[in-house]
Amino acid sequence: MTRSTLGGAVLRGTVSTALMASLMSAPALAAPPVDLSKWSPEYVRSIAGTQDFDTAGDCAKVTPLDYKGRLTFWYQGVFEGDPDLLRQYYKDFFETFRKTYPNIQLEEQALTYNDLLDKFRTALLGNAAPMAVRLQILGGTEFASKGYLQPLKPEDVGYSTEDFWPGAMKAVTWDGVTYGIPTNNETMAFIWNADIFKRAGLDPDKAPATWDDVVKYSKQIHDKLGIAGYGLVARKNAGNTPYRFMPQLWAYGGGVFDEATANPTYKDIELNSAQSKAALQASYDMYVRDKSVPVSALTNQQADNQPLFLAGQLGMMISHPSDYNVMLDLQKKATGTDKDKAQTVIDNMRYGLIPTGPDGKRAVVFGGSNIHILKPEYVEGGKVDEPAAKAIICMWTSPEWSLKMAYAGSNPGNLNGFKTKWMKERLDSIKFLDVTTSMLPYGIPFPALPQSPEIMNIIVPDMLQNALTGAMTVDQAADDAAKKVKDLMGGGL
Amino acid sequence: MTIVSGKAEARRRLQSARPDVLRKMWEHRADYAYVLPAIAVMLVVIAYPIYYTIELSFFNTPPGLQLRDKIFVGLNNYTAILTSPVFWQVTLNTLIWTAASTFISFVLGFAAALALHRDFFGRGALRAILIIPWVISAVAASYIWKWIYHSDFGIIGAVLVELGWASRPPNFIDSVSTVLPSLIVVNIWREFPFAMIMMTAGLQTVPEQLLRAAKVDGANAWQRFWHVTFPHLRNVSTVTILLLAVANFNSFIIPWIMTGGGPSNASHIWITHIYELAFGRQRWGVASAYSVLLFIILMTLGYFYVRALSGNERKDGDA
Structure with a gap:
């Protein structure tokens, strides 16, 4: 079915012209605040703490501070796997917003990553959505393509498109129009326990260089120590699964489509290519052949791996820099000898770059979240208080708050956040932050397609489960998944 | 002797019954007024959703389209369900x-x-x-x-x-x-x-x-x-x-929370599968067709339940 019409073409033409015009405006022509070509941990350190920002003053230019209004707002908030530090920053943000805009009646609702999409979709069906929403990066395109979202670009809240990572901007663009602003960019790292490595006869200070090494190391740890080597996650309908499997898939040279290339077209399905099958085979080898990963991988999530890691029962995993803080939080809750054991694990925690594939390809999911404004017809009450929505968006995507709200877990959506004094403080206080900022250039966004949530949350985990349970062979599971993607893209039932 | 055909007799009875029914309804108008709000609520929260579910079961709802842009596919959803190995x-x-x-x-x-x-x-x-x-x-x-x-x-x-x-x-x-x-x-x-x-x-x-x-x-x-x-x-x-059977057909919480229907669909039952189709995959049409089939099964069970209850009442009355 085609949805292209003459009216649509004219509309797209008009929007494109408007977009071009906006790009020609002064802020858009301004140089990017950071030089991405120089990106390295040293560069990030050199720019940290070099600029001050007046958040309230900047946002007052977008929405006056005495503005009176009402805003309903849903956001992907903190969950059980997040550190207490992040909880505090979320609390601080809403308190600060209420102080800065005392006359805006804010009705916010936090939802976890795995619940937000379902609830938001249901609310939209009943025209009962909030006025503004902060969604995981995977969700924006689906809602933009369905026409639920208002066009919204950084310039609308006083920033420039160049203030944000180009990869992040791709995820909020559909049919040439920008429908949201990135709040944070997330790239994970590879974490291991040096003590476990040492006891298993591995170099304690060296991360596995390739995914084949991960398979080998995992087996060695399991065989020598009787504990799980690598923290595989394959639960369905859980964001953790694609965030851990896709880097492996891309590193082997596979993909769902060609999303790992510089200019993806999403035309050809690659899920059953030889490279994709090799990636799936690596998971199969760890789970079925070597039994070197947690048996609970099919029903657990990363939040289940964290206590395993802290208990010294897991050698390696992919996660955020925030896991260091999570471990500190968990250690505080431990009692007796468990406390000392946990401290040993924390002391032996090491971070490294995510391993490469056989051809030296390194990849990580370019994750994060974006913030959007809904069209009035889908909002409860039929009205959107745009100035109020822009006020909260301006604050959240400001250099200050986009950094603070990503303090321990990811990186600021607004690149100016890297220049703030809080970034300097963060580099000094959060161990291993360098590693995840170093992973940013390797970030690959999920395909910017409305079908992406189903592909990543259901089809890919199904493929893993089918192979790992023996319900299908690796080849059959990959072929089955590729067929499902093909049917989905063809608009099939 | 006048021979009256069965049809004519039935018509005569109906004609004589009509004023009787209307009279009885008028006599019980207060009773009807009392139950009217409940019936109105039931129409809104039960009858309309059932109607809408049946209607949706004849449409395809691809993830890139809003529900209002759904595509009519006739009985395709039912065919797709019945020919799918996952369904069985x-x-x-x-x-x-x-x-x-x-x-x-x-x-x-x-x-x-x-x-x-x-x-x-x-x-x-x-x-x-x-x-x-x-x-x-x-x-x-x-x-x-x-x-x-x-x-x-x-x-x-x-x-x-x-x-x-x-x-x-x-x-x-x-x-x-x-x-x-x-x-x-x-x-x-x-x-x-x-x-x-x-x-x-x-x-x-x-x-x-x-x-x-x-x-x-x-x-x-x-x-x-x-x-x-x-x-x-x-x-x-x-x-x-019967009550246990109906509750078990409608179970959701235990399988969904403990396994989400996995691994590899091994613990998916109808309700969890319908939920995943609708809310995870936005296949509202297929999910509705599944729901219609489940509705028929549950209504059949409900029929036996009501019959069992009526049997109880009759026996109590006999006693």
Whole structure:
């Protein structure tokens, strides 16, 4: 079915012209605040703490501070796997917003990553959505393509498109129009326990260089120590699964489509290519052949791996820099000898770059979240208080708050956040932050397609489960998944 | 003698009945007014959703389109469901889940009711303890059982390994062959107190003098149970089984929270599969077609339930 019409073409033409015009405006022509070509941990350190920002003053230019209004707002908030530090920053943000805009009646609702999409979709069906929403990066395109979202670009809240990572901007663009602003960019790292490595006869200070090494190391740890080597996650309908499997898939040279290339077209399905099958085979080898990963991988999530890691029962995993803080939080809750054991694990925690594939390809999911404004017809009450929505968006995507709200877990959506004094403080206080900022250039966004949530949350985990349970062979599971993607893209039932 | 055809007679009866029906309705106008709000609410919250679900079942709803842009596909959703291997896998799971949960919950509940029917010290406390699984939240119970079953550090596995009865923790919910039985155990644990309560209530209606008379006539315990107690419990048993069956067909919380239908669809039952189709994959049309099929099955069960209740009432009336 085609949805292209003459009216649509004219509309797209008009929007494109408007977009071009906006790009020609002064802020858009301004140089990017950071030089991405120089990106390295040293560069990030050199720019940290070099600029001050007046958040309230900047946002007052977008929405006056005495503005009176009402805003309903849903956001992907903190969950059980997040550190207490992040909880505090979320609390601080809403308190600060209420102080800065005392006359805006804010009705916010936090939802976890795995619940937000379902609830938001249901609310939209009943025209009962909030006025503004902060969604995981995977969700924006689906809602933009369905026409639920208002066009919204950084310039609308006083920033420039160049203030944000180009990869992040791709995820909020559909049919040439920008429908949201990135709040944070997330790239994970590879974490291991040096003590476990040492006891298993591995170099304690060296991360596995390739995914084949991960398979080998995992087996060695399991065989020598009787504990799980690598923290595989394959639960369905859980964001953790694609965030851990896709880097492996891309590193082997596979993909769902060609999303790992510089200019993806999403035309050809690659899920059953030889490279994709090799990636799936690596998971199969760890789970079925070597039994070197947690048996609970099919029903657990990363939040289940964290206590395993802290208990010294897991050698390696992919996660955020925030896991260091999570471990500190968990250690505080431990009692007796468990406390000392946990401290040993924390002391032996090491971070490294995510391993490469056989051809030296390194990849990580370019994750994060974006913030959007809904069209009035889908909002409860039929009205959107745009100035109020822009006020909260301006604050959240400001250099200050986009950094603070990503303090321990990811990186600021607004690149100016890297220049703030809080970034300097963060580099000094959060161990291993360098590693995840170093992973940013390797970030690959999920395909910017409305079908992406189903592909990543259901089809890919199904493929893993089918192979790992023996319900299908690796080849059959990959072929089955590729067929499902093909049917989905063809608009099939 | 005038011969009146069957058709003419029926017409005559209808004509004479019409004013009678209208008169009766007018006489009971206050009664109708009392139930009108309830009927109006039911039309909005039950009748319309049913109609809309049936309508949606004839449409395709691709993820890139809003629901209002749905595409008419006739009976394709039904064809797609009935030809899908997943449907048959999920249907088999649902039948096993429902039959096993219902039957075992009923048997255990009945046994517990019989055991607790006799007076002994601590009976009240024991009865209260046995009711606990039924009164605690299903969500909380599911999370607790998920940890009890955990394939790496669940308490059952830890105890078995500690006692030397297993070299590694058993795989309860991460294996396609053990996941469904493991979930059924949790469901039975949750549901048998309900059967126990129902059967306890039923046992209290068995006339004591009949049991005494049977004893005087020389009937042993089994004969008294089989020929006196059980016939009195037939109707309450039917109702209990039907209620359990309907509840099990509609189960969602335990399988969804504990496994999300996995691994590899091995613990998907109809309701969880419908939920995933609708909310996870936005296949509102296919999910609606599934729901229509489930509705037909549940309505059939509902019919038998109402018949069983009517049977009870008739028997009570006869008595």
